[in-house]
Amino acid sequence: MLTLIQGRTYYLPGPVNIGVYLYPDGGAAIIDTGLDDESGRRVLKALREADALPLRTIINTHSHADHCGGNAFLQKRTEAVTWATPFEAAVIENPYLEPFYLSGGDPFPALRNKFLMAKPSRVDRRAQSENPELAPLQVVPLPGHTPEQIGILTPDGVLFCADAFFSCAILDKYYLPYFAQVRAALTTLEKLAGFQAAYYLPSHGELTADLPAVLAANRARLLAVSEYILTILEEPRSREDLVAIIATEKGMAFSPDQYFLSSAAVAGHLAYLAEEGLVRHYFSAGRMLWVRAESATTFAAGKRAVLPQGGA
Ligand SMILES: [Zn+2]
Incomplete structure (x- = not known):
């Protein structure tokens, strides 16, 4: 109904x-x-x-x-x-x-x-x-979860937000929510924080008139995962290693779907960290390995300084 x-x-x-x-x-x-x-x-x-x-x-x-x-x-x-x-x-x-x-x-x-x-x-x-x-x-462009995701704003001031963010219940359940593009996802969260709609409905979750808490939780999770990956990459690791370490430490169980979604989510973080110059890759004995770059030590402080400090 x-x-x-x-x-x-x-x-x-x-x-x-x-x-x-x-x-x-x-x-x-x-x-x-x-x-x-x-x-x-x-x-x-x-x-x-x-x-x-x-x-x-x-x-x-x-x-x-x-x-x-x-x-x-x-x-x-x-x-x-x-x-x-x-x-x-x-x-x-x-x-x-x-x-x-x-x-x-x-x-x-x-x-x-x-x-x-x-x-x-x-x-x-x-x-x-x-x-x-x-x-x-x-149409309201909300890229990040997928490259060209959109939301829809109705004349009644309702924004259908698709998968631009996930409810806190979903974040509690899944450590590694699927965002294909981390930087775009962060920008979209920031954009939503400044959006003026009466109601927001994510595709998975509850109708809300009050977004700041859930946006902040999504942003915090994205940054936490990137920071966690940087910590792991003090030692060189392949993407498969990273997925295995995160899954083990965070108690994630995989089906084939979840495995590849998680692996793609990790790829999104690696791309983001590489764009920021915080990780680099090299090849060793036929394996592609990622390792933290020297500049990465100031990541946490640096990112927090350039990302928006406001409502999100
Ligand atoms: Zn989706």
């Missing part, structure tokens, strides 16, 4: 919250479609019960399977126009790319599952930062 947030803005609560906006002249837009056919079916049922059909617009915030896996079902049954940014659209239309990029090669059978590989679906329109045809909905 649709849950009212404010005005004409609703959502369908679930493991992945699905945003809903009811157009003043009839019909609905949805933000993300959930994991699979079943979530697509749930969307249609909820819209029918709310007398909100037809479904006119689907916006995918990003290409992860739990956000676009319901597209195929909905596209078969409605005339909805589907929107996503160009990078995310490439993956939505070619779902093989997700396990392919995570594993860095042809994914073995256990990686070809619906959590990493949605049914292929169409993206009709490429979302940009300005999209007059999406009005009154506005």
Whole structure:
């Protein structure tokens, strides 16, 4: 059942919250479609019960399977126009790319599952930062979790935030939340801290009107992981070593999906630290090793000085 947030803005609560906006002249837009056919079916049922059909617009915030896996079902049954940014659209239309990029090669059978590989679906329109045809909905770029993730702001002052941040409960459960790009994720957190919306809804978590605490927790975790990796890299280590050390010390248990998501998250931190000149790589006996650079000793103090000190 649709849950009212404010005005004409609703959502369908679930493991992945699905945003809903009811157009003043009839019909609905949805933000993300959930994991699979079943979530697509749930969307249609909820819209029918709310007398909100037809479904006119689907916006995918990003290409992860739990956000676009319901597209195929909905596209078969409605005339909805589907929107996503160009990078995310490439993956939505070619779902093989997700396990392919995570594993860095042809994914073995256990990686070809619906959590990493949605049914292929169409993206009709490429979302940009300005999209007059999406009005009154506005695209808000929120890169970091994925390279071209977006949020959607409705005229009721509700921002659907996708996976730009995770709830404190999720951070408690997962030490290494998935952010593909650490610097972009930090910038997005900073941008959200200065954003003026009445309500914020992350895809995984609760509706909130008060963001500072959760943004601060996400930022602190990103920096803590980078600092932790720098500590480990006092000794040279491969990326696999790093994943193993973090998993052991933080008590993380892996499925193939979680292993590769964690490994990609570590890659994001290594890229960030390398851009900052704090780590370097070299090859030894066929292994690629990372080690802390000399300049890294002042990382904690230096980063805190240049990152925003305000609400986030
Ligand atoms: Zn995601």
